[in-house]
Amino acid sequence: MKLNSAKPLVRSVDSQASSCAMPATILLVEDEPITRASMAARLKRFGYRVLEIDNGLEALEMARRERPDLIVVDWMMPGMDGPTFCETLRRDPAMKSTYLLLMTARDQPAQIAEGLARGADDFLSKATSKDEIRARVLAGLRTSRLVRELEATAEKLESSLLLLQTKQAEMNADLQSAASFVHSLLPPQGSPIPGIALAWEYQPSLTLGGDLFDVMAIDKDHLGLYILDASGHGVAAALRSAALMTFLRAENILQMLGSYDPERVLFEANRRFPMSADGEYFTLWVGQLHLPTGRLTYAAAGHPGALLCSAEDPSRWLTRASFPLGIDPSAEFASDRVLLKPGDRLFLLSDGIYEVPSPSGELWGRGRFQAVIDAEKLRPLSATVAACFAEARSWQQAQHFSDDAAVMGLALTEYQEEKSHG
């Protein structure tokens, strides 16, 4: 039976402490009317809003509806007794943190233990003093307020986490889409151009990488090729790399410079891509291959170089010391030349493939990379490239690279011979 009712109010823990704050609500569950009236009067005098009910079942319903700050419940009641009420309320996820004061004339340790085990937070003796009642109720309300604040914080955290997860999923989808796009810019493997076999592998350290490379026909006799490496990783590096890649497209360079002369390409790129405000820059290796003669002209801007591997001779690095792009706006980049023979292989690579540490901290290094290239020179080009990655992973004992790692292998086929004889 519901004995009184009041609309839910905004609550404060100690309603006596502030005249403008709304009082905390206490649900009093007691079947014996004199005790109930006495306790209700006392709690009201303390300044609380008191809801009274004389049985456990209806009290459950009222507790769920009114969400009181604290419940005082009698132990012995017909129907549902106090401990059963506590137990039932604790099983309800929405009510499990409600503060429960079990009111009883029983004060034996075993009974107190039973009450606590079945869900009560504290006890209140019916014969206790006014000061003790006030102290226990205040302590209960403080706990209740803290628990509710924690619950509210947890709810906020959970919704923030969900929002973050949604945003993260959207961002990941965007990154995957961007990565697919960047991947589509890389040259097709196999024989993209007559006279050339191509194989590459690229492992960005994040979804998007800052290394890009390409091989393209400049005209019927010339190939342009490059590999660029943006400092830093991730989206910012990828965007800067994409801008430089656009600049390096054959049509753009031919329109701007009239040829794919590596010296001039680097000079112009150096002028157009200064170091960023936060110190980011590029290294770049550019080559132009004259297919009829096999003459490769190349130049580098701070890049560690390409590796030339021929069937007869030991492999050698094609590079010379130079600044990265954007350091000195007036820098010039001298080119070198070398003659490639059919069957020769040229590997363009980023330092991320060999600057991998073992678990003890020792770098794999250029020498070991070069040794793999030499050891694998008779195997198919794609197998050689794959072996580089396998050895690097084995050295660092990890699949993932901490820097973007790229190797593009290019082999001259017999086409050049056919062309030169034709």
Next chain:
Amino acid sequence: MDSPVVLDLSEALNQADGDRDLVITLAGLFLQESPKEVAAARASLARQDRDGLVAAAHKLKGSVIPICAPRLFERAKQLEELGLQGDFAEAEAVCADVERLLAEVHAALRKLIAGGFPS
């Protein structure tokens, strides 16, 4: 040592934080409710119903606390304990005491309601 009074009005008023109207209200409620519990205790005794006797005595004991009738409280408490022990023979005698004391308490409460608190 003096025997406890039938009704300790000073303590009842203290428990009600000096609220005389509340004590009068509680007295009226007690006059109305307590006979039901004593009748329930008596009926439980007649059918030797331990749980019923304990419940009725416990409820009566709880209702006595706010009106501060010490002798009745002690006897109601004793009746509850005898019920827990299942000692119906002793409980008969105590129940008779409870009925006698309840009549004294009722008389004192009626006097209080009619005449108010002694000055």
